Amino acid sequence: xxxxxxxxxxxxxxxxxxxVRLTRYLDDRKEVRERKLWIFKTLMATRAYTVAPTHVEALxxxxxxxxPKKKHEKKVLDAWxxxxxxxxxxxxxxxxxAVKRLDLLVELLYHMGRSxxxxxxxxxxxxxxxxPIAHGKIEEQQEAIRQGVIELLQGKRIVPMHVTxxxxxxxxxxxxx
Numbered sequence: 001x002x003x004x005x006x007x008x009x010x011x012x013x014x015x016x017x018x019x020v021r022l023t024r025y026l027d028d029r030k031e032v033r034e035r036k037l038w039i040f041k042t043l044m045a046t047r048a049y050t051v052a053p054t055h056v057e058a059l060x061x062x063x064x065x066x067x068p069k070k071k072h073e074k075k076v077l078d079a080w081x082x083x084x085x086x087x088x089x090x091x092x093x094x095x096x097x098a099v100k101r102l103d104l105l106v107e108l109l110y111h112m113g114r115s116x117x118x119x120x121x122x123x124x125x126x127x128x129x130x131x132p133i134a135h136g137k138i139e140e141q142q143e144a145i146r147q148g149v150i151e152l153l154q155g156k157r158i159v160p161m162h163v164t165x166x167x168x169x170x171x172x173x174x175x176x177x
Contacts, residue, residue: 033116035065040112047105048131059084062112072115079108102126 039058046055062080066073083104089097106126113120120128151157 032065035061036112036116039065040109040116040118043105043109043112044125047109047125048129049135050101050105066112066115070115072111075111076108076115079104079111083108 039061042054042058046052046058049055059080063077066076066080068074068077083101086097086100086104092100106122109125110120110122113125148157152159
């Protein structure tokens, strides 16, 4: 048996194994990228609605999917840590906190976009969202309703009542005149 025969036999046996392993490796990489893309796309789509459940879920998946050993992904994780730290900080005024929160979210999305090969600038991330005024009004109304019901159930609010026609006979009672 010659060297050529040995190489041919090895190629016949190892070729399918290498092909399967390579396919599996590429599929795994694609799946990891898809999960990162889901996070990025969800955060971009909900950046005007930061209390939306999908927005919060995407934020909570960042440290699961991005790898601190990769330089461009470490920047994402560092930005996420800074943003998360602010989200729990109530030591500043509401106005200051809101401005800083937006700046840090933009920074996070910027680094995430860069790591995923998107070319968004920070101004585009900050201003490139559509949020109808009606959505804001609906959220304010829903919050007012929730607070009102909570206060009612806690006994801090009463339901005003106005009784009318108390002394008038009902239609089913006979007239006594």
